[in-house]
Amino acid sequence: MSNIESQTIAYVRDTMIPEQAPPLTEAGAIKWLRENLFSGWFNTVLTLLSLAVIWWSLAAIGPWLVNMVWNAGSLSECRRILDGTEGACFAVINDRWHQLLFGFYPSHLYWRPVLALVLLFVALAPILFTGLPRKMLIFSAIYPFLGYHLLWGGSIWLPISALLGFVAGAVAFLVVRKVNGLAAIFAAVLAPVFWWLFLAGPFDSAMSSVLPLGLEFVRSDRFGGFLISLVIGVTGISLSLPLGILLALGRQSDMVFVKSVCVIFIEFIRGVPLITLLFTASLLLNYFLPPGTSFDLILRVIIMVTLFAAAYMAEVVRGGLAALPKGQYEAADALGLDYWKAQRLIIMPQALKISIPGIVNTFIGLFKDTTLVVFIGLLDPIGLSNAIRASTDWQGIYWELFIFIGALFFIFCFGISRYSMYLERKLKTDHR
Amino acid sequence: MSTTTDQRYTKVEPKKSFHLSMLLYDQRYRSITIQVFFLFLLMLGAAWLIDNTVNNLRALGRDFSFAFLNAPAGYDINQRPIEYNSQMTHGRAALVGFLNTMILAVLACVLATVLGVIAGVLRLSNNWIVGRLMTVYVEVFRNIPTLLWILIFGAIMTEAMPAPSAFRGDTPSASMIFNDSVAITNRGVFIPSIIFERDLGYLQIGPVAPSISWLLVIVIIAAGIWANKKLIAHATRVQNATGVRPKTWWKSLLILFGPIILFFVLLGAHLEYPELRGFNFAGGTHLRNSLIAMWLGLGIYTGAFIAEIVRAGILAINKGQTEAAYALGLQPGKTMRLVVLPQALRVIIPPLISNYLNITKNTSLGLAVGYMDLRSTLGGITINQTGRELEGMMLMMLIYLAISLTISGVLNVYNSRVKLKER
Known part of the structure; x- marks a missing residue:
């Protein structure tokens, strides 16, 4: 038998041949191109169309961007430098960036908003990243008052006396809690109100006369540009989340009256x-x-923006609450937790985790919506871009300003959305 | 002896007496206490606000009345879907503004849906470059405010487009597109309009007078769709009974398009093209820059959001569903139509409609480019001229609220209809 084999098979290989490289069309860039760009006639058409779109936009914008001018005093000077060629005149940003960022904030005080922004990140850090030491949260709690003082200035005793109201509330709560839990809540509410209504004013004026400390006062109408967007946006964001959670709880509540008020407000x-x-x-x-009262326009806008975002936030949180299985509520009841404890320890951590994407979308929406204040005469970046265009130097300049403002908003909003993705990944507990 | 044991085992009746502290500590009463307290606070607050308003109005010597709606408006509106001139009332001006708002909202919703569906599907495609391009579109438009986009499109229209005079002369620097039928100028876009030679006149219904011809067009199209639905239902019945589906495509085409084409021929419909006359184009339909800027701005911006919704909806459908459909022998097209889409739509439609709601509310940004919507007429010029801020704003908010509640009512009906029926 073996003889037959040796006769029919002329040659039997007894060593392995070295591995061959795959065919040229099945390897490297060509394979990638075939699989990802030209895998069928439809994909090929799509690829060619996309390339055409990219080529067309580059051809339209490319030369304009390449020839950009950064140093010029006016649009006509820009055009002289460009000498007939197409080119972007970013000199307007060079000339007016401080206005787009700070509005009419006094230029020798720019360090204050900048410092406030830097400290804002310091204050946010322990909230955003749980790995940082918890002691930093104390600074986060003080920051609202510090930030206010840095931005608006005035006597330092005003924010301090406002802060002392919260301290009074906390102290009253701790003291009375030893006597009666319910009374402690009342004390925690009443003590600060009492302090602010009756004692804060005299305390402020007394301390100001004894120890006149403080920064130069800056009126609200000097605020503008990106500063105003950030002030409204950050305040609105930080206030709308707790308010939104309360509204969502109110809407889910068994109390008919509270529920209907919340529903009417939200809708x-x-x-x-x-x-x-x-x-x-x-x-x-x-x-x-009451006749004769008037308070700051920025404050009014912040209140309205906060209420607006809170209603959207409430719906997002309600979605998270509705997505929780009923067993979670029953388990909390079975453990004997009361309503607030159950919400704080069982329900909210899960419901908020589910609703992170929605919450962050609401934040981004709120931040973008701060541009609408231009309609009521506040000088946000868009309002200032109109003002800059109205000046004789920069009449007729559009794209450069739009690109600058758009880029600033993009950086912030994109940053927030990336953070939310990080948070979602970190909080993900299901093992899939 | 026995009496004492009896006494020992007698049930102790719970105390029936009511203590004041039970209002706070008894769960049965606590919620009522809280609500009464809440109601009291709320009524106090409302009373305070109303009292302030009454006092302020009295101090200003004003009354609270909507009579200004019947006074002549005295201002012009550049985009008039219904007949309007400055001699007509503020109420009429508000109606024109409302119609402009709705026109813009519908146009922008259609554009956003088309763009969003295309971008959402293409973002999932295997094509690397298309996927990236769509990601760039979505991220760029989602992270920059609508208002900025509206202004950008407004600036593109007014600054980057040729003036009508550029179309003039032997060697014009600009030319009309689509076979000389559409002119894009810095004064707006001019498109051909359909003119009926034998027009049927106008129908007077209350304050508006719609054209009878166009009403009939709508009726004929609606009737065609209804008849086509009947036809398909009949075909399904035949298929269920006999197993063979009768061919319906040519009947569908005939039902859908036959009557409308016949109607157009009967009324002698033809296109009127825009022509350069004097300093501007005349004839055809003039889409103003404000409308174009708002339309593109809102449509493309919201399209990016809809793209994400569509993508999420498609991703939400388990791959097993597609595989099960293939196992049943369905072709890819039918799998998409009969298995994936019905389930994906359940996820897609609710956020889609809330985006339509957002578009409708964002039309109020028309002020930025001078679009005469409800906010610019009733909430803008009318308020400035009459000084009736309180009444004007209240009326405007009520109208927006009515639109929103109508749309969310439709959404609720849809939701309850497609809800998973769990047994």
Whole structure:
């Protein structure tokens, strides 16, 4: 038998041949191109179309960007430098960047908003990243008052006396809690109110006369540019989340009256455009308040933006609450936890985790919506871009300003959305 | 002896007496206490606000009335879907603004949906470059405010487009597109309009007078769709009974397009092209820059959000569903139509409609480019001219609220219809 084999098979290989390289079309860049760009006639058409779009936009914008001018005093000077060629005149940013960022904030005080922004990140760090030492949260708690003082200035005793109200509340709560738990809550609410209404004013004026400390006062109408967007955005974001959670809980509550009030509030706010609320703040608030009261336009806008975002936040959180299995509520009851403890320890951590994408989207939406304040006369970046265009030096300049403002917003919003992705990954507990 | 044991085992009746402290410590009463307290605070607050308003109005010597709606408006509106001139009332101006708002909202919703579906599907494609391109589109548009986009498109229209005079002369520097039918100028876009030679006149219904011809067009199209639905239902019945599906495509085409084409021929419909006359184009339909800027701005911006919704909806469908459909022998097209899409739509539609709601509310940004919507007419010029901020703002908010509640009512009906029926 073996003879036959040796006769029929002329040659039997007894060593392995070295591995051959794959065919040229199945390896490297060509394979990648074939699989990812030209895997069928439809994909090929799509690829060619995309390439055409990219080529067309590069051809339209490329030369304009390449020839950009950074040093010029006016648009006409820019055009002289360009000498007939197409080119971007980013000199307007070079000339007016401080206005786009700070508005009409006094230029010798720019260090204050910058410091406030840097400290904002320090204050946010322990909230955003749990790995940092918890002691830093004390600074986060003080930051609102510090930030206010840095931005607006004035006597240092005003924010301190406001802060002392919260301290008074905490002290009252701790002292009375030994006597009665319920009374402690009342004390924690009443003590600060009492302090702010009756004692804070005299304390402020007394301390100011004894020890006049403070920074130069800056009026609200000097605020502008990106500074105003950040002030409104950050305050609105930090206030709307707790308010939104309360509204969501109110909407889920068994108490008929509380529930209906929350539903009406949420549906009303969500049913009207933000711009009508802003106009209400600027035009109508004077009707609703006692004659003669007038308070800061920025503050009014912050209140309206906060209410607006809180209603959206409430719906997002409600979605998270609805997504929780009923067993979680029952388990909390079975453990004997009361309502607030159950919410704090069992329900909210899970519900908020589910609703992170929605919450962050609301934050980003709120931050973008701060541009609407231009309609009620506040000088946000867009308002200032109009003002810059109205000046004789920079009449008729559009794209450079839009690109600068758009880039600033993009950096912030994109950053927030990336952080939310990081948070989602970190909090993911299911093992898939 | 026995009496004492009896006494020992007698049930102790719970105390029936009511203590004041039970209002706080008894769960049965606590919620009522809290609500009464809450109600009291709320009524106090409301009373305070109303009292302030009444006092302020009295101090200003004003009354609270909507009579200004019947006064002549005295201002012009450049985009008039219904007949309007400055002699007409503020109420009429508000109606024109409302119609402009709705026109813009519908146009932007259509554009956003088309763009969003295309971008959302393409972002999932295996094609590397297309996927990246769509990601860039979504991220760039989502992270920059709408208002900025509207202004950018407004600036593109007014600054980057040729003036009508550029179309003039023997060697014009600009030319009309689509076979000389559409002119894109810095004064707006001019497109051909459909003119009926034998027009049927106008129908007077209350304050508006819609064209009878166009109403009939809508009726004929609706009737065609309804009849086509009946036809398909009939075909399904035949298929269920006999196993053979009758060919319906040519009947569908005939039902959908036959009557409308016949109607157009009967009324002598033809296109009126825009022409350069004097300093500007005339004839055809003039889409103003404000409308174009708002339309593109809102549509492309919201399209990026819809793209994400569509993508999430498709990703939400388990791959097993597709595989099961293949195992049943369904072809890819039918798998998409019969298995994947119905389930994906359940995820997609609710956020989609809330995006439509956002578009409708964002039309109020029309002020930025001078689009005469409800906010610019009733909430803008009318308020400035009459000084009736309180009434005007309230009316405007109510109208927006009514639109929003209508849309979310539709959404609720849809949700309850497609809800997973769990047994």
